[in-house]
Amino acid sequence: MLRFLLHRAVRNTLSSFSAFVISSLCLGIALFCATFYVEREIFLNSLVPTWARETKALVAISNNATPKQVEKVKAILKVSKWVKSFSQIEQAKAWDRFLKDFSHLKDIAKDIDPIYIPLIFEVTLKKECLNSSGECSEFFAKLEDIPSVESVFSPLPWIRRIYIWFELFQKGALFFALFLFVCAMVITLLGIKLSFQASKREAYIFDILGASSWFIKLPFYFQGTFIFCVGLIISFAGLYGFCEKIIDCASITDVVNLFFVISALVFVCEVILIEFTVRFLRISIRKSDDLWVQ
Amino acid sequence: MEDELLIFCDHLFKKYPGTDWVFKDASLTIFRNQFLFLLGSSGSGKTTFIKIISGQEDYDRGKIIIQNNDFRKLKRKNLHLWRRSLGIVFQDFRLLWKQTVKENIALPLIILGCSKNEIDMRVKAVLKLVQLEDKEDVVCKYLSGGEQQRVAIGRAIVHSPVLLLADEPTGNLDDKHTKNILELFYTLHARGISILIATHDKRLPIAIPDCRTVMIKDKRFIDVIPVPKSRTS
Numbered sequence: 001m002l003r004f005l006l007h008r009a010v011r012n013t014l015s016s017f018s019a020f021v022i023s024s025l026c027l028g029i030a031l032f033c034a035t036f037y038v039e040r041e042i043f044l045n046s047l048v049p050t051w052a053r054e055t056k057a058l059v060a061i062s063n064n065a066t067p068k069q070v071e072k073v074k075a076i077l078k079v080s081k082w083v084k085s086f087s088q089i090e091q092a093k094a095w096d097r098f099l100k101d102f103s104h105l106k107d108i109a110k111d112i113d114p115i116y117i118p119l120i121f122e123v124t125l126k127k128e129c130l131n132s133s134g135e136c137s138e139f140f141a142k143l144e145d146i147p148s149v150e151s152v153f154s155p156l157p158w159i160r161r162i163y164i165w166f167e168l169f170q171k172g173a174l175f176f177a178l179f180l181f182v183c184a185m186v187i188t189l190l191g192i193k194l195s196f197q198a199s200k201r202e203a204y205i206f207d208i209l210g211a212s213s214w215f216i217k218l219p220f221y222f223q224g225t226f227i228f229c230v231g232l233i234i235s236f237a238g239l240y241g242f243c244e245k246i247i248d249c250a251s252i253t254d255v256v257n258l259f260f261v262i263s264a265l266v267f268v269c270e271v272i273l274i275e276f277t278v279r280f281l282r283i284s285i286r287k288s289d290d291l292w293v294q
Numbered sequence: 295m296e297d298e299l300l301i302f303c304d305h306l307f308k309k310y311p312g313t314d315w316v317f318k319d320a321s322l323t324i325f326r327n328q329f330l331f332l333l334g335s336s337g338s339g340k341t342t343f344i345k346i347i348s349g350q351e352d353y354d355r356g357k358i359i360i361q362n363n364d365f366r367k368l369k370r371k372n373l374h375l376w377r378r379s380l381g382i383v384f385q386d387f388r389l390l391w392k393q394t395v396k397e398n399i400a401l402p403l404i405i406l407g408c409s410k411n412e413i414d415m416r417v418k419a420v421l422k423l424v425q426l427e428d429k430e431d432v433v434c435k436y437l438s439g440g441e442q443q444r445v446a447i448g449r450a451i452v453h454s455p456v457l458l459l460a461d462e463p464t465g466n467l468d469d470k471h472t473k474n475i476l477e478l479f480y481t482l483h484a485r486g487i488s489i490l491i492a493t494h495d496k497r498l499p500i501a502i503p504d505c506r507t508v509m510i511k512d513k514r515f516i517d518v519i520p521v522p523k524s525r526t527s
Contacts, residue, residue: 001407205388208348209449210378211405 005215008202009222012195019191023227026184028234031266033177035239035259040170042254043247055129057154059086059143061119069148070119076143077123082136086123094120118150129156181266188227188270189277192220196281204285217278224274228267235259298326300361300457300488301347303515307355308342316342317353318513324490326456329483331499332492333518334510340492341385343510344459347490348382349373378406381450381487383460387442391435395426395445398434402453416452424448424478440471447478457488464495476501 013020036043059077061070077086094117099106129136137156144152196203203216236259243255301324308317316339324330334340345351346358349369358365360376368376381402389398399420403413421427424444429437434445443463450458460479464472480502483489491498499507509518 001404004404201388202390205390205401206405207374208350208377208382208388209402209405210374210376210380212374215405 001215005218006222008199008219009226012192012199012219012223013226015198016191016194019187019194020223020227020230023184023187023191024230025234026180026187027227027231027266028238030177030180030184031231031235031259031263032238032242033173033180034262035235035255037170037174037177038258038262039255040166044166055125055155055159057123057125057140057152057156058089059121059123059152060150061121062148062150063116063118065119065148069146073121073143073146073148076146077121080139082126082129082139084124084126086121089120089122091117091119125156181269184227184231185269185273188224189273191227192223192274192277193281195220195223196278200281200285203282207282207285213282216282217275220274220278221271224270225267228263228270231266232263235263299359300324300326300328302357302359304357304359305355306346306353306358308339308346308351308353315513317356320356320510320514322508322515324457324488326488327483327486328488329479329502329505330488330490331502331505331507332490332510332515333494333496333499333507334492335494338510339513340494340510341461344382344461344490344492348377348380348459378402378453379456381453381455381458383443383446383450383458383463385462385465387446389434389442389445389449392433394431394433395421395437395448396430398445399448399452401449406453420448420452423451423481439466440474443467443471443475444478447475451482451487455487457490458482460489460491462493463491464493464498472498473501 059073061073065073074086077083098117099109102109125136137154140152140154140156143149206216236256239255239259301322303320303322306317306320306322307315309315332340332343342351346353349365360368390401396417399417400413403416408416417430418427421430424447426441426444426448429441434442437445443466447460447463450460458479463479464475467475476498479489479491499505507518508515510516
């Protein structure tokens with residue numbers, strides 16, 4: 001019996017092949033986008049380089065600042081809710097690094113005394129700083145206004161811009177996922193309707209011969225499952241390729257946990273849709289007497 | 295065995311929207327192992343009665359008892375089980391035209407979940423009975439009317455139904471094929487299948503000995519005794 005029903009499901013699928021291909025594609029891309037949205041942290045971490053994930057700012061202290069003023073700046077940094085940690089860059093080390101990085105300027109720099117290099121604090125920012133960059137930027141602006149602080153170098157505006165774009169991209173992905181999901185469901189519905197219309201006489205005969213509802217419904221469930229499976233393969237292949245080959249995720253297994261939860265939900269939606277579609281279509285053929293009019 | 299009640303229609307009323315009554319206070323009792331002819335002119339309600347009995351059509355009032363069960367209750371939950379104990383031969387055959395004779399006849403067995411061996415065995419036996427052994431792999435649309443009729447009968451009896459319902463089974467056939475089909479029904483009846491044939495042809499009951507004939511007249515069922523034309527004239 002199962003072989004017979006599977007055979008019918010394959011035949012139904014082939015009879016509405018274009019609908020099958022389009023709905024599988026839509027479902028696959030929708031699953032990919034939905035996974036991208038829910039696993040955005042992993043993707044963001046993989047997409048944004050390390051320097052951006054652990055944003056650092058440089059606070060240069062004026063050369064004529066007194067030790068007391070330096071301590072005051074240190075205290076401000078210590079109590080700030082935006083600062084994760086900070087360390088002092090030693091002048092000698094900074095000088096060596098400068099000479100190393102700009103070796104072509106060696107001749108000009110040889111006469112400079114390292115004492116003139118300002119005292120610099122390397123400040124590691126908290127993640128919250130990126131989420132409320134307005135307040136965070138304000139903090140650094142205030143810091144720059146302190147007379148003992150010469151200047152503050154912060155990549156915050158740039159990082160913030162990346163985050164804004166990424167947030168927009170996430171929202172777009174969610175919207176696109178929902179849109180494609182609806183498209184996939186509508187096309188699946190139409191495909192099943194087409195298959196049912198093509199085999200309504202068979203369904204009628206099966207009904208008259210005493211077939212149970214499951215006997216009539218199962219081929220359409222199989223058809224829906226084929227669509228789902230192809231969609232799942234497409235989305236998984238997409239995620240794997242994106243994660244492993246393009247952005248170099250830490251591990252694909254981190255991504256697929258929620259992917260399977262979303263897939264299961266999509267499958268449940270598809271089953272409910274098929275149940276209602278087939279039930280409605282069965283009622284319509286039971287009522288129709290024109291099935292056998294040639 | 296003869297007196298075991300199969301179907302009991304009690305004061306049946308049926309009306310299609312916008313038409314006159316098809317059945318009005320009609321009562322009929324069908325016993326197991328009966329060979330029953332349901333006679334009536336076109337539009338008298340023969341097909342409607344078969345549709346009601348097979349659960350394709352509802353009725354307005356009255357009561358139908360099937361194997362000691364109220365039909366309305368049966369319809370709600372186990373209609374498919376009742377249909378499995380029926381064999382229906384439609385006037386227009388209602389075969390799967392693109393499938394072979396064998397595939398068509400095997401359908402009720404597939405629905406019942408029989409094994410492949412059992413399906414092969416039973417289909418073979420039925421093909422022999424309906425004399426279509428050499429046509430088992432022929433697609434139904436290429437068969438003649440008589441052959442299609444026999445496929446429809448084969449499909450209706452392959453699962454050994456309790457009751458065979460045949461709606462105008464000889465309506466499209468010539469005298470020779472009609473005789474063959476009636477002989478086939480008679481053979482099936484001898485094997486223990488109850489048979490109900492709905493027809494407008496008053497000659498048919500005469501060909502079957504010991505059959506019961508019921509006529510639909512004035513929207514009711516009336517038991518009649520068929521008399522050969524030569525005796526009446």
